[in-house]
Amino acid sequence: DDRPYTGLSLTHANAQLVTLGNVLKMGLRGVISRKFSKSRLWDICRHYGCTMFNLLGGMTTAIYSEPRKADDADNPVRYILSAGMPAAIWEDFKRRFDVELFEFYGAAEGGMTFNPPGGPIGSIGKPPASLIAKVIDEDGRECAPNERGEIVFEAAPGQPTLAVSYFKNPEASAKKVQNGVFFTGDIGHRDEDGWFYFDSRKGDEIRRNGEFIxxxxxxxxxxxxxxxxxxxxxxxxxxxxVPGEKDVIAAVVPVDVCLFSPQKLLDHCRAVLGRTELPSYIQVMSEIPKTASEKPQARFCYQLFQEQKNHVYDFAS
Incomplete structure (x- = not known):
């Protein structure tokens, strides 16, 4: 009886496999939009009776930013297969839209973890029986619980050795998998019970005043x-x-740019956040640059930050 939905590009593995692949394999009726729309998402699901969809990290905050409506929870969606649901909004998102969250993690090249409904909030889960996942330090040693390091995978005993072959790029292929170990390039940690957590993409961490933000x-x-x-x-x-330190930029899309006050937004942040967490700059944008899979692109935001200083409000001092 399930009816999957996606607004993601079919150039992306999530739309190809999670939605279209399952629809074809299981003989389901699926719904595909030409483009993702955060404002029309729930209306589309109501109209077509969609019961599940796949949600990527960059999309979750955009959906959460939509004005609250009295009928937010009045929808046919049973659960969301989520990749990158921020722990900070996890519970509020579930309650607001009355859905279950099935969190998963993986790359097109390999590696996979699952956190079905009921697992720890914020966790990307545990690997399937065919894989072994670890968190290692820069010297290749396995990290202790709650210690940050790179997430890596290797095949479980009796399974084929992991391998990656990038098109006409043997150097990248050899770097991605070394001695059967698949390097994700992602920083994470695991807890004492073996649940894994994603912290950041390698190099994207924001450290401020000696703390990770x-x-x-x-x-x-x-x-x-x-x-x-x-x-x-x-x-x-x-x-x-200061080496390794970063300033925090909040790129925002106002509901109405003519009525938007960066100072009032900062005052709102001050009432909730600690001093180290406050944005150094507020960057006003008409639209946040995103990939076909709705992932915000920091490099384009930074390029506009440098080029359009009249859209940047400096609160660093």
Missing amino acids: DTAKIEKTIAEYPDVADVFVYGIPATSG
């Missing part, structure tokens, strides 16, 4: 501000020049 918490705070339609938080090298 939870960008999802900042995005949740800004997304709940009624004058904001979308938000993306990223980091740039700190103006202080």
Whole structure:
């Protein structure tokens, strides 16, 4: 009886496999939009009776930023297959839309973890029986529980050795899998019970005043501000020049740019966030640049940050 939905591009593995692949394999009726629309998402699901869809990390905050409606929970969706649901909005998202969350993690090249409904909030889950997952430090040693490192995978005993072959790029292929170990390039940790957690893409971590910043918490705070339609938080090298430190930029799309006040938004953040978490800059945008899979693109945001200084409000001091 399930009816999957996707608004993701069919150039992306999630739309190809999670939605279209399952529809064809299981003989289901599926619904595919030409383009993802955060404002029409729930109306589409209601109209076509869609019971599940796949949601990627960059989309969750955008949906959460939409103005709350009395009928948010009045929808036919049973669960969302989510890749990157921020822990900061996990429970609120479930309650608001009355859905279950099935979190998963993986790359097109390999590696996979699953956290079915009922698992720890914020966790990307545990690997299937065919894989072994670890978190290792820069010297290749396995990290202790709750210690950050790179997430890697290898085949379980009796399974084919992992391998990756990039098109006409043997150097990248050899770097991605070394001695049967698949390097994801993602930083994470695991808890004492073996549940894994994604922390950041390698190199994308934001450290400020010696602490790692939870960008999802900042995005949740800004997304709940009624004058904001979308938000993306990223980091740039700190103006202080301290090695490894970054300044925090909040790229926001106002509901109405003429009525939007960056100072009032910052005051809202001050009431909720700690001093280290406050944005150094608020960057006003008409639209946040995103990939075909709705992932915000920090490099294009930063390019516009440098080129359009009249759209940037400096609160660093």
